[in-house]
Amino acid sequence: MASFQRDDRFFTKDWTITLPSRPEQNLKFIRLTPAETDAFVRFAERVVIPSAPNTTEVPPAEPQAPAPIPGERMQKNYADSRTRHHALDVFMSLEGQFVGWGAIYQITPPDEKPSVANVAIRLSPEIQGKGLGKVLLQVLLRLSNEVDVDIIEAGTMKYNIPMRRLAKSVGLVETDEAKELPGRGVVADVLFKYIEREKWRDLDMVVEFKDQVVTKEIGM
Template sequence: MPPSDTRFFTEDWIITLPSRPDVKFIRLTPPVFGERIKILANPLNHPFDSSADKEEWTPIKIEESRQRFIDQYNLSKTKYRALDILVQIGGKTVGQGGVHEIPMVKAGLANIGLSLAESARGKGLGKATMQILLRLSNELEVDIVHAGTMLANKPMRALAAALGFTEREEVLSIPGRGVVAELLFENVDYKKFKDLDMDVEFTGPAPD
């Protein structure tokens, strides 16, 4: 299915939920990519990864990640394969996430990923962010949406179950990133989130 509004890919935007007006979900673009790294590079934000799984964010790795993002970002302006967000409260980034097509795993398959700052957990932000990402999944030209986590991440497992996912043990590796999950969440009816009550403010052409 084509996107309901191509501006999700061609413009910058801010999304809010009526139930959480204090939280802004802003489009991740190249000029603010550093905000994603602040979340990803802090080991406190990944308490369920073993020491062996924690990534070392060297300058080289950061640049590789930035370039992968830019390549995908530019491609998605016309191919509609990925959308990424920052989660902000009071102008401070407290999380990041995205939904990306992963054709190297299976054609028509998209993966949802998110991470929150340690200070942002236990406040319902995980659920709100997942709902936004499931809504945005409907804009991608994909057929199946899944997510994944580590076995020890019980809060994420409970959240996924509440949103309608079923779980299956399987190690998921993505080229260039290695092992990203030990559990897969599948069979979610992401299309039911297409009517999620949210407000979108398009703020102009997406920056390069």
């Protein structure tokens, strides 16, 4: 088998991914574009994210910068990724409904080495516990092979038990380590570091680039 070559079309074109292993469902993984901004923001607002337990810790002396507004972050990454190939946003569609979101995006400054990208996932409450989060994560790990960064990792908070279980279900190894980002403070206190993305290069999937259809062998 030839050595793996990244396929620029994942960044320069819009696409839809389907999985032969899930033919019984109208399940699609679609590149999130600015056209879906409103739907994305509505989804982000209604998704339940585990809350931190009560704590007696002293809050930081200086207020941290708020997290970027989801729609604005996505739009910027979409535009920049056409040349930088540093980020992909995906939404999971089930029977035509927006039920999940996943992303791989560089979290280190553009000129910093080694470059690091984070994997993130959010699911609608109604599909949690049905195995679809695991499928979405597998698709993201396959796509992580296309992102032009040195290191892939995932981070979450200790109290986010569902995300920790999800990561472990695909074999990711948990590390008790905090991640701090400039202006944001601590954004994770559990990391899944140095993900071996090569393990997911052969994920059986069909990619449709507008009027083109290719199989998992694309880029191989």
